[in-house]
Structures are given as C-alpha cells and as structure tokens.
Amino acid sequence: MNWERLSQTLVEQGTHIGFQVLGALGLWIVGRWLIRLAVRLLNGAMQRQKMDSTVASYVASTINGLLNIVLIISILGAFGVQTATFAALFAAFGLAIGTAWSGLLANFAAGVFMIILRPFKVGDFVSAGGVTGTIVEIGPFATKINTPDNLLTIVGNNKILSDNVQNFSHNPFRRVDLTKQFYHDTDIMAVRALLKERLAQIPNVVKEPAPDVEILEFNSYGPLLAVRPYCSNEHYWQVYFDTTRMLAETSAEKGFTVPAQHILVRNG
DSSP states (O other): OOHHHHHHHHHHHHHHHHHHHHHHHHHHHHHHHHHHHHHHHHHHHHHHTTOOHHHHHHHHHHHHHHHHHHHHHHHHHHTTOOHHHHHHHHHHHTHHHHHHHHHHHHHHHHHHHHHHHOSOOTTOEEEETTEEEEEEEEOSSEEEEEOTTSOEEEEEHHHHHTSOEEETTSSSOEEOOEEEEOOTTSOHHHHHHHHHHHHHTSTTOOSSSOOEEEEEEEOSSSEEEEEEOEEOGGGHHHHHHHHHHHHHHHHHHHTOOOOOOOOOOOOO
16 A cells, blocks of 8 residues: 555545635624625615614515525535535425424514414514513514513514504503402492592593493492503503502502402311
8 A cells, every 4th residue: 555645645535625614614603794784775775765663674574685695505505515405405305304394484474474464563562472571573584572481582584473463552542450349338339439530540541431430340348440441552551550559559548458368167
C-alpha cells in the first residue's frame, strides 16, 4: 500500500471538505445577515405605508421563513447535495412525511384565512384554541398568545381556526358579572338604588349602558342580586376588583350581614 499517496489523498480530501465547511459557514453567516436586513427593510417599508400591524407581522414572518429555506438549500448545494436526493428520501418515508406536511400546510392555509377573515388582530384579548390571552403575533403556521399570567403560548393556526374564537376586544365594552346575597328581611329596593349609585362612582364604569342591579333569584337565604357594571376590556379587572371591594364595604357600612351556612354534626 502506498502510504504516501494515501496520506496525500486524505490531505486533499480533508482540505476540500474543510473549504466546503468554511464556505457553508460563511454563506450561513452572510445569508442570515442579509435575511435580517431584508426583513428589517420590509418592516420599515410596511410601517411607512401604515400597513396593519397584523398583516405586516404575517408577511414578515412568511418572507423570513421562505428566505431561510432558500438559504438552507443553497448551503446544501454548496456541499454538492442534489435536490433529487431529497425527493427520493422524502418518497422513502412516504406516509410519515406526508402527514407532517399536511399538518404544516393546514396551519399555513389557516393562517392565510385568518388574515383574510380577521377574527382578531395583534393586541386583541381573545380566547382561541383553548388559550386566553393577548395576541402577540400571527405567524404563517402558528399564533403567539401572551396569557394573563405572562406565559407565551404558541398555538397552531389550524387549531385556532377550527375552534371557537372569542374576541373580548372587538366590542367597545363588556359586562362584569358579579352577585351579592341578601337576607329575606333586607329592603332590597333600597339596596338596589344604593348599589347603582355606588357603581356609577367606580372609575371606568361606562354610563351607557347603565350598570344592572337586578334580582337574579330567591333562594333559601333571600334575594340574590346580579351586579353587572359595564366597562372596556382594558379596564375589566380593575372594575371587577373595585366592584367586589365596593360590595364588601357597602355591606359593612350599612350593616348588611352576609348569610352563612351552618352545618349540624351529630355524634352517635
């Protein structure tokens, strides 16, 4: 065996592969920089045109994904990998790859329909795909939702579009639903008038429609009042907690005792 020739061949092959790796690495670094630059310029152009932030985010995400795919194919081409090889490999896996692609395509198609139908936009507070929170980004395949406890949740677009969507930000106001229990001997009409007056003093409670204070039912304790102020979605929790505190303070101030359950335990 000609060791000298073998070592020379190994050196040549190693050098060739090394240059290919360095070239691929350089192509990746330059390509990623160019992609970020292109997406940044595209975002700037869309902002100057005052394009809707939801559509702009979707377009930028789609372009970013497509350019990254082109970059990866270019890098693989630098190593001499032919696209026909990938086609044969994908065909070999058949059903598994087809199922995966069908899910991706379903999410992509759902994303397109979401942009067209506009069930919500970036910044809306929604309940979609089993998640409740604020829309952060609508991407080509998934939507990012920030939950009230500050958890970023990523939900597939197809899951969102195939389920019910509640948009809490769409209407100018929403209702806060609370109840208050009273005894049978309570002057309920006077209580209703007092609570309506106190509700009107709570910040960010809208005047129209006026707060509802109505008898919801009569139970074993007495009348159960429905206390329902209206406010914008932005002020929902502030109005909710302020109303709850107002009910407690009013009960203490006016001497409205709170009905309590009593449990009788017998021994033997």
